[in-house]
Amino acid sequence: MNTLNRIGVFDSGLGGLTVLDAICSANKGLSVVYFGDTARVPYGSRTPETIIHYAEQDVRFLLSKNVEAIVVACGTVSAIALEALKQEFPIPIIGVIEPACDAAAKVTKTNHICVIGTQATVHSHAYSDYITSRYPHLNVSGIGCPLFVPLIENGFREDDPITKLTVDRYLSPIRNTDIDTLILGCTHYPFLYNVIQETLPDIQLIDIGVALSEAVGKMLPLPTNISDNFVEYCFSDRETGFKRFDTEHLRNLPNGPIKAINIETF
Ligand code: DGL
Numbered sequence: 001m002n003t004l005n006r007i008g009v010f011d012s013g014l015g016g017l018t019v020l021d022a023i024c025s026a027n028k029g030l031s032v033v034y035f036g037d038t039a040r041v042p043y044g045s046r047t048p049e050t051i052i053h054y055a056e057q058d059v060r061f062l063l064s065k066n067v068e069a070i071v072v073a074c075g076t077v078s079a080i081a082l083e084a085l086k087q088e089f090p091i092p093i094i095g096v097i098e099p100a101c102d103a104a105a106k107v108t109k110t111n112h113i114c115v116i117g118t119q120a121t122v123h124s125h126a127y128s129d130y131i132t133s134r135y136p137h138l139n140v141s142g143i144g145c146p147l148f149v150p151l152i153e154n155g156f157r158e159d160d161p162i163t164k165l166t167v168d169r170y171l172s173p174i175r176n177t178d179i180d181t182l183i184l185g186c187t188h189y190p191f192l193y194n195v196i197q198e199t200l201p202d203i204q205l206i207d208i209g210v211a212l213s214e215a216v217g218k219m220l221p222l223p224t225n226i227s228d229n230f231v232e233y234c235f236s237d238r239e240t241g242f243k244r245f246d247t248e249h250l251r252n253l254p255n256g257p258i259k260a261i262n263i264e265t266f
Contacts, residue, residue, distance in 0.1 A: 009071045010061075010073060011037070011187055013042070014152065015189070018188070018207070021253050022207070027217050029227070032229065033231075035261075037235075038236055039263065042153070044120045044186070061234070069094070075096055075118065075185045078097045079097060079121040080124055097130055101131045105134070108138065108204075110179070111139060112138070113139070113183060115182075117142070122142040147170075148186065167195050172199065175200055182206065190207050193249070
C-alpha cells in the first residue's frame with residue numbers, strides 16, 4: 001500500500017510558503033509539516049550563531065513530527081546553517097542555494113548573474129561561492145534588500161506604492177547593466193515577483209521554490225500514486241498573518257490545520 005511521503009518544510013516566516021507552493025505544484029502524495037517561525041522573523045538581520053540556533057530548534061520541532069526529510073525553505077538558513085544542520089541531524093536535508101544557482105547558470109546569456117537576499121545571505125557569499133566554484137566563467141553580483149521581508153510579513157502587497165518605491169530603490173541600479181539573470185535569493189521574494197519584473201523588464205527572474213521543487217521530488221523517500229497533498233501549518237506566533245496573507249502566489253497550497261507552537265521548548 002502506498003503511503004504519503006512525510007516531509008518537513010521550514011522558514012523564518014511566511015516566505016517558505018512560496019517554496020511549499022512550488023513543491024505542492026510539482027509533487028503529489030505529500031504529507032507536509034510546514035513551520036514558519038513568525039515569532040522570530042526576520043532571521044536575515046541576525047548573527048550566524050543566532051540563525052544556526054534558531055534553525056536547530058526548527059529542525060528539532062519538525063523531527064518531533066516524525067518527518068522523513070527536511071526542506072530548508074529559507075535562503076538565509078540555507079546560506080548560513082545548512083552544513084551545520086546536515087552534520088547534526090541524521091536525515092536528508094535540502095536547501096535552496098544549489099538548485100537556484102544551477103537554474104540561473106542554465107539561462108544566463110551574458111554570464112552575469114545577480115543575487116538578491118537578506119543582509120545575512122548576501123554577506124555570507126554562499127550563492128556567489130557556489131556559482132564561482134561550479135561555474136567559473138560566470139560573474140556574480142549581490143544586493144541585500146533588508147526591507148523586503150518586513151514589508152511582506154506586514155502584508156504590504158505588490159501594488160502598494162511603498163512596495164514599488166522600495167523595490168525601485170534597491171533594484172534600479174542594475175537596470176541597463178549586463179546582468180540578465182536575477183536570483184530571488186530569499187523565499188519571501190516571490191511575493192514581489194510581478195513588481196520586481198516590472199522594475200527589471202529585461203531580466204530573467206529565478207524563483208528558488210520552482211528551482212527546488214524538482215530536487216525535492218528526487219529526494220522523496222517513497223514512490224506514491226496518491227494524488228493529493230496534506231499540509232499542517234505550524235507557526236510560532238499568532239497565525240493571523242497567514243490568514244490575511246495574499247494568497248495569489250499560493251494557489252497550490254491545500255487547506256489544512258493551522259497550529260501555534262512554542263518553538264522555544266525545542
Ligand atoms: N525567507 C527567508 C529567506 O529566504 C527570510 C529571511 C528573514 O527571515 O530575514 O532568507
